[in-house]
Amino acid sequence: MTVKTIINNQLTLSQKSVPATQDDLQDAIDLRDTLVAHQNQAAGLAANMIGVNKSIIAFYVGPLAIVMLNPKIISVKNPYLTEEGCLSLEGMRPTQRYKEVEVEYQDMQMKKHREKFSEFTAEVIQHEVDHCQGKII
Template identity: 55%
Template structure:
């Protein structure tokens, strides 16, 4: 189900709680909302739809543009720092952000199995932005 976009900065600044089995409905709502906003958004965190759980969804160009979901993502390695400007569906305008060209991420898949993956380029940038949301950091 598509949900409204959260714009409350006080809510967005609260770190999200760990996701657990039973949060799959929130993850599907996140995917539905991202799909509905795909023309202007490439990634979302659950707090952007009012759910304070560590769930992100993003358009993964390395997999043909399909939407990938991660539960409890944690960035465990970084390389190649650079500065960029990013926008956010929850905020107006663009802001400067420090990002990394390559990241490693520990996360859980939809069945809550532990996963580890490396991402580069724009996909890595999207994931970093959404993990920041999970940590209550807004650009």
């Protein structure tokens, strides 16, 4: 298990991630391991939060740590306002999210998927995909 340091540098976090490939699977494993190590503080992480500029996110669905490579939100429903925290930032910040999202992504075998998520899981995915796009709440 490899646990990486969480990056707080706003310049690093504001850079748009590049697509992940088969060569980035170790980074995806490191991201998942780092999320598991911070399970009491974080519901999700993006690769740039551990200093890897690749489009990879990890998040929890119940007790399972899920990894998505190259996630793209393709549809959203039901906007709402909320406040979120971030392991890379101090305090809570207001943001708009959607209660339902549909995501296209690749799994750890690079197989493509299209899946719908709702409620808190959808919110976490949106937060981490924003990280991949260089957006900070």
